[in-house]
Amino acid sequence: MATVTLTEGRKTSALRRGARGSRRPRLVVLTFIGPALLGLIVFLGYPLVAAVYFSFTRFTLINPPEWVGLANWRYLFQDPLVGIAARNTLWLTAAMVPARIVGALLTAMLLNAMKRSRSAYRTLFYLPALAPPVTATIAFVLLLKPQTGPLDTMLRWLGIDGPRWFNDPAWAKPALVLLSLWAVGDLMIIFVAALLDVPVDLYEAASLDGANAWQKFRYVTLPTIRPVLVFATITGIIGCAQYFTQAAVAASVASNQVTGGGGVSGTFGYPQNSMLTYPMWLYTEGFRYNLFGYANVLALLLFAVSMSITVILIRRFKAFTRGES
C-alpha cells in the first residue's frame, strides 16, 4: 500500500514538472492554446501595430496614409471636447460598474434563495438583457419621458415631481445608469452560476461555528466567487470604456422630443455634452470628420488607460496568482 502511494505521488509531481518543461506536455499545451494564440497575433498584434502607424499619419480612409509625425498627438492638447468626454466616461464607469455588480449579486442571491418558480423569475429578470441594445434604449427613453412618460405619471401619483431624466444634463447620466441596471440580467446569470458552485457543506460548517448570515456571506460566499467578481469588474470597466450605443441612441431619441431634429451624430452629447462619452468623441473625430489618424491617437490613449487600470486591479487583487485552488 505504501509503495502504491509513493508511485502515485511521484507520478503527480512528474506530471507537474512535465507541464513546465518536458517536450510532450508543452506540445499538449500548444494544441490547447494554439488557435487562440494565432487569434491574438492576427486580431490584436497586427491591428495594434497598424493603429500606432496610422496615428502618425493623415489618413482619411479614402487616400493612402500620409506621414505627419507628431501632429496628431500634439492636437490632443488643443482638442476642446476630449476632456469633457473623458470625464463623462470616468463618471459612468465609477457609477455603473459597482451598481451593476451589487444589483446582479443581490438579484442572483434572491433567485438562489427561492425554491419553486425560480426559473420563471430568472427568465423574467433576464428578459431585458435579451432585447437588442438599440431598442432597449428607445423603450427606456420613452418610459422615462418627462411629464407624459409612465414613470413620471406614476411619480406624480405619489406627489413627486419627477426629474427630466435624459433632457436634463444633471440627470442624463444617472438615467443611463438606471438603463444599465435594467439590463443587469447578463451579469446576474454569471453570478447565479457562480453561486451554485459554492459548496453547501461550507455553509453548514459555518452554521455549526455559529456564523450569522452576514458572516456566511463575507467568509464563505465572497471568497468563493472572487474570480467571478474580478471578471465582472474587469469586463464592466471594458464595457464602460467602450460605452457608445446606449448614450448615442438616448441622446438621439430624447432630443427629438424636445427640438424635433437631428440625426444620431448631430445629437451626440445631448443634453449639453452630458452624454458625450469618450468613444463617441473618438467616433466623431474619425468617422465624421474623417480625421482617422487623430481618432487612432484617441483610441490608443483609451486602450492604454483602461489597460493600466485593469493591470492595477489584477495586481491589487492578485487575480491570477492566488484564489486558484
Add this chain to the structure above:
Amino acid sequence: MNRALIFVAKHSIALALSAMFLAPVLFLALTSLMTSNQTFTSDLWPHSWHPENYAEVFSKTPLLKYLGNTAMYAGLATGAMLLSSVPAAYALAKLRWRGRNLMMTLIICMMMLPPQVTTVPVYMLWANGHLTGTLWPLILPMLLGDAFSIFLLRQFLVTIPDEYLDAARIDGCGEWRTLLKVVLPMARPGIAAAAMFQFFYAWNDYYGPLLYTNENADNWTISLALASFRTLHHVEWHLVSAATLITMVPVIVLFFFAQKAFVQGVTLTGVKG
C-alpha cells in the same frame, strides 16, 4: 410563522422586481399593436388594436430569411467559439506553463482594444480574402478563440478543485480526456453561460453585420432588418416594436431551455464538497 413571512417577503421582492424588469417589454408589446400615428403620441394604451402589424413585418421584409441568416451566424459562431476557447481556457486555468500569465494579459488586452482600432486593418484583411459581403468574417475568427469567452470560461474552470484533475491523471487520463470526461461535465454551468452569451451577442450584433454585409441584403441579419424599418423621415415604431418582439422569441425559448444546464449545477454542488 417566521418561515411564511420570509416566503412572502421573498416573493413580494421578486414580484416587484419582475414588474420593474417587465415594464419596458410590456411597453414594447403595447406599442407593437398601435397605429403608426399613435406611436408618436404619449398615450400608452392602444386606441385600437392592430395585431396585423405582425403580418406587416413579415410582408414588408423577408424576415424569415434574416432569421435564418442570424441563426446561422449565431449558431456557427457559438460552436466555433466553444471548439477553440474551452481548451484555451482549460490550459489557462489548470495547466502550468511558462507564459501563462502573459497570455492572460494579452487576452485582457484583446478585450480592452476599442473596436474602432481594429476595424480598418481587420476589414482590409477580409477584403483581400474576398470574404466581405458575407457573414464569414464574423464566424471564422471564432475558430481562433474569443477573448471574452476565454476569460469567462477560465474564471469558471479555476473554481474546479485540482484534486479531481489529479485523480483523473493518476487514473491515466491524458489532458484531452481529463478535459472531456472530468472538466466539461463539472463546468457545465460556466460553459452554458459562455455559449449563451456568445449566441445572444451574435444574435443582437449590429455593428459586425453592418460592417460586412450591409451592401449585400442576401446576407443581412435581423439587426440590420430592424434598422431598415427607418424610413427617410421617421421610424416606424410600431413595426420596430413588433419585429423586436419577434426576434426576442427564439432567444427567450433558448434561454428557458438552457437554464437546465445551470440547474444541474445544483446537483453538482452536492458531489463537490
